[in-house]
Amino acid sequence: MKSLSELNKQQYKAVTAESGATLVLAGPGSGKTRVLTHRIAYLVQEVGIPPYNILAVTFTNKAAREMKNRLEKMLGRKADGLWLGTFHSVCARILRREAQYLPVDNKFVIFDVDDQLTLLKNIIRGMNLDEKIFKPSAIQATISKAKNDIILPETYIIRSGRDSTIRDIYGSYEKALRLNNAVDFDDLLLMTVHLLSNYPEVRERYANRFEYVLVDEFQDTNQIQYKLVKLFASVHKCIFVVGDEDQSIYRWRGADYKNVLRFEQDYHSASKILLEENYRSTQIVLDVAKAVIDRNLHRTPKQLFTQRSSDELVHFYVAGDDREEAQYVINTILEQQRRGVQAGSFAIMYRINAQSRLLEEAFLKAGLPYRLVGAQRFYGRREVKDIIAFLRLVHNPKDEVSLQRVINVPPRKIGDKTIDKLSEVARWRGESMGETLLALAANSENSELWLALERSAKSLTGFAHLLAGWVSAAESASLPDLFDRIVLDLEYQQYLNEGSEEEVIDRWANVQELRRIAFEYDDQGIAAFLESLALVSDQDTVPEKTEAPTLLTLHAAKGLEFDQVFIIGLDDGVLPHSRAFDDDEELAEERRLFYVGITRARNVLYLVHTERRNAYGTYENQLPSRFLQDIPIRLLSEDSSFNTFGRLNQYPRSSRRWSHEREDYSDLSPRASSGSGGQARTRVYTWENAQASSSRGRNSGSASILPQGSDAPKRDLKSEAVYKAGMKVRHKSFGEGVILTVHLEGDGEETLEIFFVDIKEMKKLAASFAKLEVISE
DNA sequence: AGTAGGCCACTTTTT
DNA sequence: GTGGCCTACT
Numbered sequence: 001m002k003s004l005s006e007l008n009k010q011q012y013k014a015v016t017a018e019s020g021a022t023l024v025l026a027g028p029g030s031g032k033t034r035v036l037t038h039r040i041a042y043l044v045q046e047v048g049i050p051p052y053n054i055l056a057v058t059f060t061n062k063a064a065r066e067m068k069n070r071l072e073k074m075l076g077r078k079a080d081g082l083w084l085g086t087f088h089s090v091c092a093r094i095l096r097r098e099a100q101y102l103p104v105d106n107k108f109v110i111f112d113v114d115d116q117l118t119l120l121k122n123i124i125r126g127m128n129l130d131e132k133i134f135k136p137s138a139i140q141a142t143i144s145k146a147k148n149d150i151i152l153p154e155t156y157i158i159r160s161g162r163d164s165t166i167r168d169i170y171g172s173y174e175k176a177l178r179l180n181n182a183v184d185f186d187d188l189l190l191m192t193v194h195l196l197s198n199y200p201e202v203r204e205r206y207a208n209r210f211e212y213v214l215v216d217e218f219q220d221t222n223q224i225q226y227k228l229v230k231l232f233a234s235v236h237k238c239i240f241v242v243g244d245e246d247q248s249i250y251r252w253r254g255a256d257y258k259n260v261l262r263f264e265q266d267y268h269s270a271s272k273i274l275l276e277e278n279y280r281s282t283q284i285v286l287d288v289a290k291a292v293i294d295r296n297l298h299r300t301p302k303q304l305f306t307q308r309s310s311d312e313l314v315h316f317y318v319a320g321d322d323r324e325e326a327q328y329v330i331n332t333i334l335e336q337q338r339r340g341v342q343a344g345s346f347a348i349m350y351r352i353n354a355q356s357r358l359l360e361e362a363f364l365k366a367g368l369p370y371r372l373v374g375a376q377r378f379y380g381r382r383e384v385k386d387i388i389a390f391l392r393l394v395h396n397p398k399d400e401v402s403l404q405r406v407i408n409v410p411p412r413k414i415g416d417k418t419i420d421k422l423s424e425v426a427r428w429r430g431e432s433m434g435e436t437l438l439a440l441a442a443n444s445e446n447s448e449l450w451l452a453l454e455r456s457a458k459s460l461t462g463f464a465h466l467l468a469g470w471v472s473a474a475e476s477a478s479l480p481d482l483f484d485r486i487v488l489d490l491e492y493q494q495y496l497n498e499g500s501e502e503e504v505i506d507r508w509a510n511v512q513e514l515r516r517i518a519f520e521y522d523d524q525g526i527a528a529f530l531e532s533l534a535l536v537s538d539q540d541t542v543p544e545k546t547e548a549p550t551l552l553t554l555h556a557a558k559g560l561e562f563d564q565v566f567i568i569g570l571d572d573g574v575l576p577h578s579r580a581f582d583d584d585e586e587l588a589e590e591r592r593l594f595y596v597g598i599t600r601a602r603n604v605l606y607l608v609h610t611e612r613r614n615a616y617g618t619y620e621n622q623l624p625s626r627f628l629q630d631i632p633i634r635l636l637s638e639d640s641s642f643n644t645f646g647r648l649n650q651y652p653r654s655s656r657r658w659s660h661e662r663e664d665y666s667d668l669s670p671r672a673s674s675g676s677g678g679q680a681r682t683r684v685y686t687w688e689n690a691q692a693s694s695s696r697g698r699n700s701g702s703a704s705i706l707p708q709g710s711d712a713p714k715r716d717l718k719s720e721a722v723y724k725a726g727m728k729v730r731h732k733s734f735g736e737g738v739i740l741t742v743h744l745e746g747d748g749e750e751t752l753e754i755f756f757v758d759i760k761e762m763k764k765l766a767a768s769f770a771k772l773e774v775i776s777e
Numbered sequence: 778a779g780t781a782g783g784c785c786a787c788t789t790t791t792t
Numbered sequence: 793g794t795g796g797c798c799t800a801c802t
Contacts, residue, residue, distance in 0.1 A: 059792065088792060113791085220792095253791065322780060352789050408778095415778050535792075555790045575791055593790080616787080617793050 023269035029280030052081030218243030397434030
């Protein structure tokens with residue numbers, strides 16, 4: 001096999017490891033995916049194992065897809081019969097095949113968290129409990145945790161009256177899921193474990209088949225996943241796991257990096273291979289990473305090294321407040337772009353999604369496009385969820401959560417009273433509401449059923465006929481046809497036409513995007529489509545290549561790499577998050593999160609701390625992240641124009657206030673003091689020690705980008721806008737455009753809507769930051 | 778049945 | 793500061 005020569009010594013050792021148990025501890029950027037794909041190719045081509053006898057499990061669909069692509073390239077053909085997927089998708093596949101053993105039929109739907117919450121709310125209300133005391137989200141988390149620990153309602157441990165109530169809710173919840181012919185995320189794993197544990201003939205069928213089992217991101221497995229792997233490999237016991245304890249960041253979801261240790265205990269003969277050569281980052285970045293992670297206990301120490309030397313130190317910047325933090329990011333990116341760095345090379349990482357907002361605002365103001373990962377997820381959008389709910393209901397009329405979501409969408413005069421009546425009649429008939437509706441559609445007016453529904457019959461009949469029509473269409477028509485028919489029958493586009501214009505375009509575009517995805521599943525059908533929708537994650541929607549800076553949480557960054565990485569909000573309480581303060585294990589996980597972020601950087605890393613941060617409308621002083629203290633100062637260069645290193649160890653510090661001396665920041669160098677090329681720059685920010693004081697810096701100019709607190713003095717109102725609709729303008733990165741609207745804000749700022757001809761895109765820009773050149777009036 | 782206005786909780790990360 | 797949710801009103 002020619003490709004084996006591409007591997008380094010340790011990689012080669014891993015790829016060609018003898019059968020039996022193998023543990024590969026792979027540092028970041030050490031070629032983990034490469035080892036996995038080569039291993040599979042090796043098994044197929046050299047050892048002669050049919051792909052049919054191999055199972056490979058990943059955590060995200062994206063990782064699975066990537067592995068499949070690479071593998072097919074290596075093999076030069078499709079790996080027919082190979083099982084390669086996420087834990088959840090592999091389990092779903094098994095459950096559908098073995099549905100005769102289960103309390104659901106093979107058309108079961110997978111409930112996501114929103115569905116679970118709806119269900120739990122109904123149950124909690126039905127039990128006359130106070131939703132504030134029994135919060136659905138908390139109950140959901142409790143049940144999820146129980147399931148991951150393989151605890152059922154019958155075995156739920158009761159230590160208090162509350163526990164007893166929770167157990168009752170859990171029990172009702174399970175019953176409700178079955179009535180809906182539904183399973184939740186955790187059920188996918190739990191039911192598979194039960195199936196394989198309780199039915200030896202089923203277990204043997206799978207365990208015999210899976211001669212080789214490979215697991216990616218092994219440090220992220222939880223108890224139930226560990227057990228699953230063990231069951232899958234229970235006959236041949238050839239398990240090949242790849243992971244890195246240092247990158248375990250899903251503890252809160254039940255992941256237990258100690259499974260790595262457990263693995264070594266359970267499989268005594270396991271060989272252990274360390275991948276320490278890093279092909280991604282510079283040595284300086286690796287040194288910083290190592291300094292941070294070496295403080296953690298319970299890990300295999302690693303000596304990451306690289307051939308990539310560089311003299312670029314890791315940049316460190318202290319911002320006065322969170323707006324300035326965002327501005328620093330913008331300024332630096334602009335500066336780097338000027339030096340020829342591509343916009344897509346940058347990533348900005350933060351601890352929590354809420355931190356993206358100020359960044360987004362700053363990008364918009366600067367007229368810079370950006371890519372946001374996660375947050376307002378496509379699949380979380382109302383219109384997308386609506387359409388999916390219709391499809392789910394058609395596919396599985398027992399799905400009452402979907403039914404309740406859409407029975408009155410668009411509004412058709414079906415309110416609580418009507419739904420109550422339907423529910424009552426359905427219960428009396430011993431079926432689900434969806435089934436009752438289908439019966440209603442088949443019955444004539446004044447039938448027994450019609451009369452039983454009383455005044456509700458009329459409004460329900462309309463929906464019943466729609467549903468019945470789709471259900472029969474689903475049997476013959478293709479998925480795209482069904483999709484179109486539903487949207488058309490509902491007059492959904494007209495329904496969306498309420499709300500602001502921008503919103504309407506956006507929502508309809510989302511429907512179109514969903515339609516496009518549905519087309520991809522034309523030949524696989526509605527069941528496969530719905531399953532893939534249920535199992536996609538945000539991680540899977542991270543674009544491969546982008547031409548704009550990427551904004552994402554540290555969690556979402558795992559597995560990715562970027563030329564230049566910003567990690568912002570290095571404040572004690574943000575990273576590490578304050579909720580981790582009193583738990584050493586959680587603090588260790590926060591540290592790993594920081595480590596994951598650092599090791600995403602190929603060339604340049606920026607670490608940013610912010611002294612004052614706006615939370616709930618008021619500013620709070622922040623101390624530097626405790627993790628910063630572990631980084632040797634020789635690895636850092638100060639981007640701030642004042643000495644900040646000295647402060648890292650000063651607890652507590654006096655509060656500071658800022659002032660600024662200049663209005664024009666367009667040529668503000670982010671590394672005024674680093675001395676790395678470029679001409680000398682004007683210092684822009686000066687800092688003054690001050691007594692704790694509520695006074696803010698002076699803020700007078702009209703083009704200030706510096707933070708203005710809510711109580712900052714308002715500027716004089718300009719009476720006239722500078723720009724006018726119809727003007728032709730030129731923007732540095734978007735090219736030529738026409739101003740469509742001018743909106744004069746209260747503070748004199750002009751917000752412009754411009755259609756850029758070159759890129760054929762509408763942009764909203766703030767006039768003072770967009771640096772527009774007027775071509776013609 | 779639909780909607781407006783007020784109140785509250787929110788800020789961890791998500792397969 | 794803000795969005796989601798509840799309540800009370802039309």
